[in-house]
Amino acid sequence: MLKVVHFLLLLFSLNQVFAQNTTPDQYLGFPLGSKFAFHSQIVQYFTTLQSQNKDRMKLTQYGTTNEGRPLMIAFVSSPENISKLNAIRENHLKSIGLMPGKPDASAPPIVWMSYNVHGNESVSANASLKVIYELLNKNNSLTQDFLKNMVIMIDPCINPDGYERYTQWYNRVQNTVPDVTPFATEHDEPWPGGRFNHYLFDLNRDWAWQTQKETQERIALYNQWMPHFHADFHEMGSSRSYYFPPAAKPFHKDITPWQRQFNDLIGEYCRKYFDKNNWAYFTKYNYDLFxxxxxxxxxxxxxxxxxxxxxxxxxxxxxxxxxxxxxxTLTLTSRISHHYATSLATLEAVQSQKEKIVEEFIKYHDNAAKVPGGTYKTYLVKTKGQEERIRSFGDWLTRQGITYGIAGKSVTTKGTELINATDESVKIENNDLLITAYQPKSNLLRILFEPKPILEDSVTYDVTSWGLSYIFGLKAYGLKEKLTPAPYQSEKIENPVPGFTPYAYIAKWSEVEDAVFLAELLKNGILVKTSNVPFEIDNAKFNAGTLIITKKGNERTDFDKLVTSIASKHYVKLLPVKTGMVTSGSDFGDDHIAALKTPKIVVLSGDGISATAFGAVWHYFEQQIKYPATIVNAGKLLSLPWAEIDVLILPDGKYGDMLGEKQLEVLQNWVKSGGKVIAMEGATDAFINKTGFNLSKKSSDKKKDADFFKKYGDKERADASDSSPGSMFQLTMDKTHPLSFGCSDEYVTLVRDSYEREYLKEGWNVGYLTETGYKAGFVGSKMSGKLKNTLILGVQEMGKGQVIYMMEDPVFRAMLYNGKILFSNAVFR
Structure with missing residues (x-):
């Protein structure tokens, strides 16, 4: 009998062991924090825990990165909640008006916790292993209460490509015993670093614009769940302690009192953990909500x-x-402990207000749909002549979860033109786009459309103006009256092969897809020409920059089928014509009709060059227009086969010795023989006052006595007075120059620095700032004067070639629609 009892006790103890989840240490084979786990190990650990907790965890892949790594989300909750997860989601969406019907039950709080949006802020992904383990640890009474009371979503790594770039490097160079000496190799991450994704975009700046694959896939899932709470885990400089809310000013004015109150509450819960452990921290500094x-x-x-x-x-x-x-000594182990603590504090805070957070979320969306805030109740976007741009804008609205339609009838009303903030009479036409403010996402709509956000504090570290009229180059109006849109349906472009043999096909040039169309034609060996002057033919008027694809020079049997099919694919409407003679302007054999080359393009990369500026150019070619560009390390400039290169692009950076006297001489000789240099932002510094290059810097005023006796305590605000984190300015443009072809009548760009360039004495001052260029955003008092009467876009002709100077980046973060068109002009024209 005693043997039977012993056997049963042994069996019971074994069952207890088998019931325990695998710990991070057990799975990894090393103590958590003693090494960086690879991304594949993190994914597999989450997969292992799901297999051990099928009733309390659901692991879903919501996308893949550019390098093919999975993007994962783990849903963790009680068995009851996991068994009806989709019902919870649907009831939640119904309660806020984002799904039709009435909820048949209330939803618990939904908390989304995002780790490692910046790849080399790698504590986050490692901390997620401890967080997910403890959430599923049945012996942890605190976390088991969390599972009963909420649905928790854990994204262990938002940016797997950047994370893996960092961890692969670090695990290769680290000493067996980590060298804590600050100047050791293992603390000297090489260019471009792991912070950014594959295309070197900052995914933490991409939530609204959704230019990147990872962001688009994440937001698609986000909009299916619309969590009540979102926590974003980061790292900052190694000399600093730990930041948690309350956030710093400025807050956006439309953040509600409840959201501000909860921001404070989070700080209280975090403080308890940190005070208990004597950990250093700070609040209300640096990290704003604007x-x-x-x-x-x-x-x-x-x-x-x-x-x-x-x-x-x-x-x-x-x-x-x-x-x-x-x-x-700051260790990875201690950093994991801190993120783990704030993860728990987050969930404790939400649990403490579990009814209130749901109630306020419903009220937020209900008010937005029934009594939307702000001056405008309808947004009107003119569509005539920019149908592809509207299609692109409509796709973006859909990704945001914002509904829209068309006017459906013609009517005249009053509205405020958003770029110039002028009140005027507006004729609404049948196909104009209408976006009503009476919808659950009304607040998002209003905030993203606002032309001049109100900034309560000047100390902020990123873009301070973002109006959609500027971003998409739209003619848009805010209307005070409520108009109900009619259903919108994107019109498909069809270009059938004509029943006659065309002399040429004509295609307008004003949309990004026009550049994609051109790129594909060139890749297929099609000769494309462009008119450098406006013209009229067959009772149709065309602007300068229009593409002309003639039969002459394209003597191939598949010409008509190829051109028409590529045009239809890219939403380009072709006009086939029977003659090369125009009604007005230049005939197609005139000198004003120029053939466009199929350029061999080289983009410089490497140390000293801004990784994000390079990434924006790289992404433009590979993902936006799909045209080949060769990436070359800037240190190899002298050894390039110059005769094979047509365009050399220098992204923003500090070029220093990379463009010394010898390199500039080689560059100048190449340009004179027909090459083209596109120098962007800081790259233009290398050409200032150099022999043969006409770029020069404006002379600055001498310092005033007050500048010498400034107060140290005012340093942060003094620095802000000489900054423009990202403000909207309208350039005065030479509309006759090919660099400006196809851009909107009002070219608005983001200005983030003052390069103080003199106008070119010899060359073309294509885009520049005058006294009245400012549109919106914060500009410091000292910076304001520098951003007047200064060159932004200049072209210097040199022999058979040219140098294009760009003091602002038109493809910055892939945000600016008109910027992409302007950059296409710089590359191909």
């Missing part, structure tokens, strides 16, 4: 409570780094 494209602000303007957490460390910290001023 620009609506971050992982805290975009969820906030979608009604959630969105917060950022910042752990001191970053890519430089590695597994451990000595901090002499702090008299300590």
């Amino acid at each position: 620009y609506p494209s971050y992982g805290d602000t975009w969820p906030t303007v979608n009604g959630a409570v969105g917060v950022t957490y910042e752990q001191g460390g970053g890519g430089r910290a590695g597994l451990g780094i000595e901090r002499r001023e702090e008299h300590d």
Whole structure:
């Protein structure tokens, strides 16, 4: 009998062991925090836990990165909630008006926790392993209460490509015993670093614009769930401690009192953990809630409570780094502990207000749909002549979850033109786009459309103006009256092969898809010409920049079928014509009709060059217009086969010795023989006052006595007075120059610095700022004077070639629609 009892006890103890989840240490084969886990290990650990907790965890792949790595989300909750997960989602969406019908039950709070949006802020993904383990640990009474009371969504790594770039490098160079010496190799991450995604975009600035694959796939899932709370986990410089809310000013004015109150509450819960452990921290500094494209602000303007957490460390910290001023060594293990603590504090705070957070979320969307805030109740977007741009804008609205339609009838009303802020009479035409403010996402709509956001504090570190009229180059109006849109349906473009043999096909040039169309024609060996002057033919008027594809020079049997099919694919409407003689303008054999080359393009990369500026150019070619560009390390400039290159692009950066006297001489000789240089932002510094190049810097005023006796305590605000984090300015453009062809009548760009360039004495001052260029956003008092009467876009002709100077980046973050057209002109014309 005793043997039977012993056997039963042994069996019971074994069952207890088998019932335990695999710990991170057990799965990884090393203590968590002693090494960086690879992304594949993180995914597999989450997969292992799901197999052990099928009733309490559901792991879903919601997308893939550019390099093919999975994007995963784990749903963790009680068995009851997991068994009816989709019903919870549907009831939640019905309660806020984003799904038709009435909910048959209330939904619990939904909390989304995002780790590692910046790849080399790698503590986050490693911390997620501890978080998911403890959430599923049945012996942890606190976390089991969380599972009963909410649905928790864990994204262990938003940016797997950047994370893996960092961890692969670090695990290769680290010492067996981590070298905590700050200047050791393992604290010197090479260019371009792991912060960014495959195309070197900052995914934390992409929430609103959704230019990147990872963002688009994440937001698609986000809109299916619309969480009540979103937490975004980051790292900052290794000399700093830990930041948690309350956030710093400026807050966007439309953040609700409840969201502000909960921001404070989060700080209280985090403080308890940190005070208990004597951990250093700070609040209300640096990290504001203004620009609506971050992982805290975009969820906030979608009604959630969105917060950022910042752990001191970053890519430089590695597994451990000595901090002499702090008299300590910052380790990965301690960083994991801090993020784990704020993860728990987040869930405790939500649990403490579990009814209120749901109630306020419903009220937020209900008010938005029934009594929308703001002056305008309808937004009108003119569509005639820019149908493809409207299609692109409509796709973006759909990704945001914003509904829209067309006017459906013609009517005249009063409205405010949003770029110039002028009140005027507006004729609404049948196919104009209408976006009503009476919808659940009305607040997001209003905030993204606002032309001049109100900034309560000048100390902010990113873009301060983002109006959709500027971003998409739209003629848009705010209307005070409520108009109900009619259903919108995108018109498909068909270009049948004509029943006659065309002399040429004509295609307008004003949309990004026109550049994609041109790129594909050139890749297929089609000769394309362009008119440098306006013309009229067959009772149709065409602007300068129009593409002309003649039969002459394209003597191939598939010519008509190929051109028409490529045009239809890219939403380009062709006009086939029987003659090369025009009614007005230049005939197709005139000198004003120029053939466009199929250029061999080289883009410089490497140390000293801004990774994000390079990435924006790379993404433009590979993903936006799909035209080949060869990437070359800038250090190899002298060894390039210049005779094979047509266009050389220098993204923003500090070129220093890369463009010394010898390199500039080689470059100049190549340009004279027909090459083209496109120098962007900081790259233009290398050409200032150099022999043969006409670029020069404006002379600055001498310092005033007050500048010498400024107060140290005012340093932050003094720095802000000489800054423009990202403001909208309208350039005065030479509309006759090919660089401006196809851009909207009002070319508005983001200005983020003052390069103080003199107008070109010899060359073309294509785009420049006058006294009246400012449109919106914060510009410091000292910076304001520098951004007047200064060159932004200039072209210098040199022999058979040219140098194009761009003091602002037209493809910055892939945000500016007109910028992409202008950059296409620079490349191909």
